[in-house]
Amino acid sequence: xxxxxxxxxxxxxxxxxxxxxxxxxxxxxxxxxxxxxxxxxxxxxxxxxxxxxxxxxxxxxxxxxxxxxxxxxxxxxxxxxxxxxxxxxxxxxxxxxxxxxxxxxxxxxxxxxxxxxxxxxxxxxxxxxxxxxxxxxxxxxxxxxxxxxxxxxxxxxxxxxxxxxxxxxxxxxxxxxxxxxxxxxxxxxxxxxxxxxxxxxxxxxxxxxxxxxxxxxxxxxxxxxxxxxxxxxxxxxxxxxxxxxxxxxxxxxxxxxxxxxxxxxxxxxxxxxxxxxxxxxxxxxxxxxxxxxxxxxxxxxxxxxxxxxxxxxxxxxxxxxxxxxxxxxxxxxxxxxxxxxx
Numbered sequence: 001x002x003x004x005x006x007x008x009x010x011x012x013x014x015x016x017x018x019x020x021x022x023x024x025x026x027x028x029x030x031x032x033x034x035x036x037x038x039x040x041x042x043x044x045x046x047x048x049x050x051x052x053x054x055x056x057x058x059x060x061x062x063x064x065x066x067x068x069x070x071x072x073x074x075x076x077x078x079x080x081x082x083x084x085x086x087x088x089x090x091x092x093x094x095x096x097x098x099x100x101x102x103x104x105x106x107x108x109x110x111x112x113x114x115x116x117x118x119x120x121x122x123x124x125x126x127x128x129x130x131x132x133x134x135x136x137x138x139x140x141x142x143x144x145x146x147x148x149x150x151x152x153x154x155x156x157x158x159x160x161x162x163x164x165x166x167x168x169x170x171x172x173x174x175x176x177x178x179x180x181x182x183x184x185x186x187x188x189x190x191x192x193x194x195x196x197x198x199x200x201x202x203x204x205x206x207x208x209x210x211x212x213x214x215x216x217x218x219x220x221x222x223x224x225x226x227x228x229x230x231x232x233x234x235x236x237x238x239x240x241x242x243x244x245x246x247x248x249x250x251x252x253x254x255x256x257x258x259x260x261x262x263x264x265x266x267x268x269x270x271x272x273x274x275x276x277x278x279x280x281x282x283x284x285x286x287x288x289x290x291x292x293x294x295x296x297x298x299x300x301x302x303x304x305x306x307x308x309x310x311x312x313x314x315x316x317x318x319x320x321x322x323x324x325x326x327x328x329x330x331x332x333x334x335x336x337x338x339x340x341x342x
Contacts, residue, residue: 151185
């Protein structure tokens, strides 16, 4: 009934209104989840709920931030959805995001609402993810490799060329790891650790999903990830297990924002409200993406832990999401780690 009514109204409006008004029935969604089924599931879900046509562009978080910045004078996206909140906070600070106080933020867990408060209503949390490592149990048994318990265990020479990490300049998950290590060890010690770890790293993947993809395929022993990234592969039947390093782990608030100057602002606000509902957040679980929903009403499957049940560090979103801190850490990582001669 609603789609038929919407179609009738659209036909009537076409004769009376200029073309830009008719464009409010579409949405351009920038998605930074590596899970294509989740990106498409959100698009289809919103289309079914509202009749709005959705076009999806999918890129890693760092790459999407670069695109939003490049398009600032002529925005092409309406909503940016998924990926760690640090990049969103940088975008908010740089004036790239719209302010929107959704009433549905009140439905979220306390740990998720914090990012809305820090960003002054320019960012909202749509899922939580806990930084972790993942390892391949078949490689472990075959090569008789030790299972790391702590971050510093990765320095063991036994792991030579057996570790894959992400590049924080393109991967939000990799930046989460970088910022977490700095908070756990202090900046100089963290960089000294990462420089020493370079000897065991086979490569730095451009996307956050890259290391776990290599781990599940048996191409490398250990990879950086978020806990739900490892759980996803366990449920899919791959021989992998997670490690939560003993020194402490950070966590991400997978986020969402309306892009400044969005051409389809009304549709963007409707998506923003809808994406915070239990109905929308159930879609991730339905496509077997086991991130932690931020809406308190979503019933968690047995394999999904509550964020409050995991020992996480007190992650400083304001500091490590600031443009100056991110820029400095990323430049230092590029100079001292990525460019280092192995």
